[in-house]
Amino acid sequence: MDPVYKVLDGFIDFEGQKLVEQISSTCLVAVGLVSLTVGFALQDLVYTLYIMGAGLILTMLVTVPPWPFYNRNAPRFLGVKTEKDE
Amino acid sequence: MHSTSARFQNVFSFFTTVAFTVAGLVALSSFFFPTDTVATGSIRNVQIAQGRQNQYGTLGRRQEFAHIKFDLHTDLSPLFHYNTKQVFLYLTTTYPGDGNKYSNNTVTIWDKIIPNNPKSKTKLALKNQRAKYPFNDIIGKFSDRKAELRLEYNVQPHVGALVWGTVKDADTGSEVLTDFVLEDSAKARKAKKAKAEAAKAAKNAQ
Numbered sequence: 001m002d003p004v005y006k007v008l009d010g011f012i013d014f015e016g017q018k019l020v021e022q023i024s025s026t027c028l029v030a031v032g033l034v035s036l037t038v039g040f041a042l043q044d045l046v047y048t049l050y051i052m053g054a055g056l057i058l059t060m061l062v063t064v065p066p067w068p069f070y071n072r073n074a075p076r077f078l079g080v081k082t083e084k085d086e
Numbered sequence: 087m088h089s090t091s092a093r094f095q096n097v098f099s100f101f102t103t104v105a106f107t108v109a110g111l112v113a114l115s116s117f118f119f120p121t122d123t124v125a126t127g128s129i130r131n132v133q134i135a136q137g138r139q140n141q142y143g144t145l146g147r148r149q150e151f152a153h154i155k156f157d158l159h160t161d162l163s164p165l166f167h168y169n170t171k172q173v174f175l176y177l178t179t180t181y182p183g184d185g186n187k188y189s190n191n192t193v194t195i196w197d198k199i200i201p202n203n204p205k206s207k208t209k210l211a212l213k214n215q216r217a218k219y220p221f222n223d224i225i226g227k228f229s230d231r232k233a234e235l236r237l238e239y240n241v242q243p244h245v246g247a248l249v250w251g252t253v254k255d256a257d258t259g260s261e262v263l264t265d266f267v268l269e270d271s272a273k274a275r276k277a278k279k280a281k282a283e284a285a286k287a288a289k290n291a292q
Binding site: 056 | 087104105
């Protein structure tokens with residue numbers, strides 16, 4: 001069950017989180033612009049809707065699951081501190 | 087972004103922002119489509135008849151009702167762009183009040199909903215079309231008042247603001263398509279009777 005929990009938790013390191021933020025923002029804005037242009041050019045609002053829906057699903061496929069390439073820079077924690085005598 | 091659910095929520099929430107912005111841009115772009123439409127309309131027949139209105143189950147007083155038949159030719163394709171959901175088209179008759187208590191009257195006598203799909207006709211060629219809504223005046227008599235016919239539309243978009251407008255006449259360019267007279271039915275009947283009797287007398291004299 002441990003691998004299942006790992007995926008459901010979806011932990012990724014900090015560099016991975018930064019990458020996810022960048023990818024999702026650029027992709028969604030690009031999808032918005034593309035859908036608007038296509039809809040305007042073909043004079044049909046249906047294309048705008050479908051491209052935005054497809055774009056959302058694609059972006060989610062890339063950013064939401066914890067892919068291994070988001071986990072390449074593991075955070076370096078300090079060593080365990082030993083008890084100091086007062 | 088540390089967990090799957092956090093990433094899902096972030097991505098989806100940014101998506102809703104993008105979606106609303108796109109919708110706003112679509113709504114704004116609708117103002118840049120030119121809306122010059124022209125129409126030619128004429129009145130075939132105006133029949134003023136006495137009648138009673140059956141409203142809420144009670145028979146009202148006897149008053150004059152106007153039954154209008156018209157011709158209409160227009161092309162509304164400039165109004166249909168990618169953000170048009172449907173166009174509500176309506177014909178109005180405006181005529182002055184009785185001069186005393188009531189001011190100008192505007193009555194919608196015919197309307198049509200034209201949706202934005204390949205099947206609907208954006209070019210209209212109506213001949214001898216009966217007006218959907220016969221109307222009466224509040225004082226019960228029309229008394230030969232002059233009326234004007236106008237074709238107006240309301241563009242209802244998928245996203246954005248509603249736009250109203252009047253279709254201009256193809257020949258004159260004014261907003262009024264045609265003028266006609268709402269005649270006094272009693273006077274008209276008397277005149278008709280007198281004419282018939284004069285014609286009969288002329289025939290007898292021959």
